Amino acid sequence: MQFSTSFIPEIRFGDNIHLMIGKAAKELEARRAAIVIDGFLAQSGLAESIVKDLEREGIRARIFSDFAGEPKLAHLHAALETAMGCDLVIGIGGGSALDIAKIVACCAASGRDPMHYALAANPLPKNPLNRILVPTTAGTGSETSATNIFSGLEGKKLWIWGAETKADLVLLDPSLTVTLPANLTAWCGLDAFVHAFEAATNRNTHRGAQLYAHEALRLITGALETAVKEPGNLEARGKVLLGSCYAGVAIDNCGTAIAHNISHALAGLAPVQHGLATALGFEATIGWLVEADTADLDGAARACGVDRAGDLPAFVSDLMDRCGVVRALPKTFGAFSAADLGREMKAPENLPMRRSTIRDVTDGDIDHFAARMMALVKGQ
Amino acid sequence: MQFSTSFIPEIRFGDNIHLMIGKAAKELEARRAAIVIDGFLAQSGLAESIVKDLEREGIRARIFSDFAGEPKLAHLHAALETAMGCDLVIGIGGGSALDIAKIVACCAASGRDPMHYALAANPLPKNPLNRILVPTTAGTGSETSATNIFSGLEGKKLWIWGAETKADLVLLDPSLTVTLPANLTAWCGLDAFVHAFEAATNRNTHRGAQLYAHEALRLITGALETAVKEPGNLEARGKVLLGSCYAGVAIDNCGTAIAHNISHALAGLAPVQHGLATALGFEATIGWLVEADTADLDGAARACGVDRAGDLPAFVSDLMDRCGVVRALPKTFGAFSAADLGREMKAPENLPMRRSTIRDVTDGDIDHFAARMMALVKGQ
Structure with a gap:
């Protein structure tokens, strides 16, 4: 047995624990904070209440919420402008808000463009701005991972990876997740479920990461259906949120596998919600796996x-039935064939997830899975 | 449900993983390292081989091994002299070596005396020297805790507490534990077992810490007997070592309870191996608990x-039978009565462990436990 587990940030869990953001920022000796927050959360008044909370602690704050969908380089540039001169970045929202916050905390410290760090071109700065991350979708696990995704100028998917981007403090607040619609609750929760499952079973898995992966599986399978069907059930919401966080720890150490190869390949063709794509890819491959x-x-x-x-x-x-998951890919995928998806699945950027799968994934397997996936296109 | 778990350092686990200390020190950009190492390990040639390993990476190193038993202020002063001018402290050995390394990393950074920080008199420096901790006794869990014990000028037990003392990197190397004698293997392993059990069941316990505590209980109860009876069994050694590390995480978040109240009270009377005292205290109270x-x-x-x-x-x-634990306290305790022990158990410094116990501990309970413990004095 030989393994390593990367550091895990301090985690504070509890209903309404976001009310302590000001106090937590003060503990980090912040003076000026940038808040990267999902637009709909900002509009709900949450951003303003956090700004007031920070001001009570003598911390000036600016808000950046001008982004949607997966982060693009332009979003990072705009966020970076907001964060210049700050000593703390607070990310609140789904994976995109957190990834933007994590990247910007590094770039604002060094004054470098995100492209300077993309695909590990250069080492990240050793002293990034402090980072408080508050996930509100219970899915990506970005709050406990070192991976950050964005798309470059030509829409090419890029990543910035490094422990330097990881959180100083994670706040898990189930009350922030109750407004997440049922379908997104299901999709994001299943994404976290697959994170945990793949990290616990792929070629890179080990006892250290399985501690988190198995707890995530217990938490998510035990509570996801209830979280979907009873949006206000804080206990169920909390279990899915905590499970998603632990699943983030698991993939931070062991990565994913074939279902994520499929969902990333799908995203290479046309927009699709990542959790849905992953869940469909998982269901299409689990029997084989x-x-x-x-x-x-x-x-x-x-x-x-x-x-x-x-x-x-x-x-x-x-589980997918109980969570009301409709087995369908968006109509836009009708413009593509199984061969197109197969090509994406075989592409170099998706190779690590193919290789880490516990079974050898042959080209024939890929063609078979691609055909199964494309049969899920609406109206086909 | 509301809880927090403090940050957990990077953990690297594997046989002979101590051979990568030089590489790990380089990753931390060290130039000059102080090695705090148990005397018998230093004499085994381990210290010299690590110095050579560091030198290969261009890092100069000094060794401090002039201590025995629980750390005293004089040991800290001497270690501090070794560490001045260094940017990395490497602690290798039992809890004492690790505690000295952790305290010295703070004091060397600030130039302050350990007494400046004792009992939380002043905040710890924000930028201590880097810390690599390599436990070799599989018991204290100091490698993952923020607590550090030493005794002051009049022999009074003092502590320095703070996340600033926690490791940057923990190396768990089962091969370093194979020379630990059977009785110490049992005592230290049972100390870790009680850490996990008390953290998982006391008034402060929560789901976050139980993840680590339960894994520690599984690992230690499954492997301790084998580690005691087959000293060279690296798999069993590894499981106890990993369990002890996770138990350290558990007490770092939730603390201990009555068995540790007893062992600390015993230590207030006369020298006794901490793990043995804790195991005896646990056996004397578990039926009541x-x-x-x-x-x-x-x-x-x-x-x-x-x-x-x-x-x-x-x-x-x-379990204690299978691990060959003789139920006896050293003869020196013959100079004390049950009333003496009861007084120590009721002392303010041992109150937190009394209070955290899941049952109310009455004065009558204490008198009863003290009598049971003192009946274990050899020759009585």
């Missing part, structure tokens, strides 16, 4: 409350 | 592989 018949697969199954890995395909389909 | 009949006690029992909390007293006594 469990034929690997490993102890790790059985361990993950038990964490899901299932006796053995062979029962997982039925369990996963049932 | 489980009458509290809480869900947390049942949860901890299940992590030990025991159906319900009521079966724990027999399980614990059997």
Whole structure:
């Protein structure tokens, strides 16, 4: 047994714990903070109440919420302008808000463009601005990972990776997730479920990461259906949020596998909600995957409350049914063929997820999975 | 549910992983390192090989190993002299070596005396020297905790507490623990077992810390007997070492309880190995404790592989039997009475552990426990 687990930031969990952002910023000795927050959360009055909270602690704050969808380089540039001169960045929202906050905390410290760090071109600065991350979608786990995704000038998907981008403090507040619509709750929760499952069973998995992955599987499979069906159920919301955070720890150490190869390949063709794409990719491959018949697969199954890995395909389909997931890809995918998706799945940028899968993924497997996925295009 | 878990350093686990100390020091951009290492490990040639390893990376290193038993202020002063001008402190050994390394990393950065920080008199410096911690006794969990114990001028037990003392990097190397004698393996392992059990069941416990505490209970109860009986069994050694590390995380968040009240009270009377004192204190109180009949006690029992909390007293006594623990306190305790021990157990410095215990600990309970403990004095 040999493994390593990267550092895990301080995590504070509780209903309305976002009310302590000002106090937490003060503990970090902040004087000037940039808040990167999802637009709809900013409009709800949350951004203003946080600014007031920070002001009570003598901390001036600016808000950046002018972004939508996956972060683009232009969003990063605009956020960077907001963050210049600050000593703290607070990210509040889904994975995009958190990724922008994490990248900007590095770039504002060094004065460098994000492209300077893209694809590990240069080492990140050792002393980025402090980072408080407050996830509100319970899915990406970006609050506990070192990976940050954005698209460059030609729309090419890029990443910035490094422990320097990880949070100083994570605040998990279930009350911030209750307004998430049922479909997004399901999709994001299933994304986190697949994070945990793939990290617990792929070629890179180890006992250290499985501690988090299995807890995430227990939490999410036990609470996701309730969180979807009873949006105001804070206990269920909290379990999914905590599970998503632990799943982030798991992928931070072990990465993902074939289902994420598929969802990233789909995103290379046309816009699709990442959690939905991942869940559909997982359902299309789990029957094939469990034929690997490993102890790790059985361990993950038990964490899901299932006796053995062979029962997982039925369990996963049932979980998706219970969460009301419609098995369909957006109509825009009608412009593409299974061969197009297969090509994306075989592309170099998606190779790590293909290779980390516990079974060898042959070109024939990819063609088969691509055909299954494209059969899910609406109206086909 | 509301809780927080403090940050957890990067952990690298594996046989002979101590061979990468030089590389790890380089990653931390060290130029000059102080090595705080147990005397017998230093004499084994380990210190010299690490110095050579560091020199290969261009890092000059000095060794401090002139200490024994629990750290005294004089040890800290001497270690501080070694560490002045360094940018990295490497602690290798039992809890004392690690605690000295952690304290010295702060004091060397600020130029202040340890007494400046004792009992939280002043805030710790924000930028201590970097710290790599390599535990070799699988017991204290100091490598993942913010607590550091030493005794002041009059022999009074003092502590320095703060996240600033926590490790930047923890190296867990089972091969460094194989020379630990059977009795110390048992005592230290049981100390870690009690850390995990108390953190998982006391008044401060929460789901966040229980993740680590339960994993520690699983690891330690599953492997300690083998580690004691087969000193060279690296798998068992590794499980106890990892369990001890996770138990350190658990107490870093939730602290301990009555068994540690007893062991600290005993230490206030006369020298006794801490793990042995804790194990004896645990066995003397577990029957009383489980009458509290809480869900947390049942949860901890299940992590030990025991159906319900009521079966724990027999399980614990059997575990201690299997690990060859002789139920006896050193003869020096013959100079003291149960009333003396009871007075120590009621002392203000041991009050937090009394108060955190899930059952109210009455003065009558203390007198009863003190009598049970003093009946364990050799020759009585």
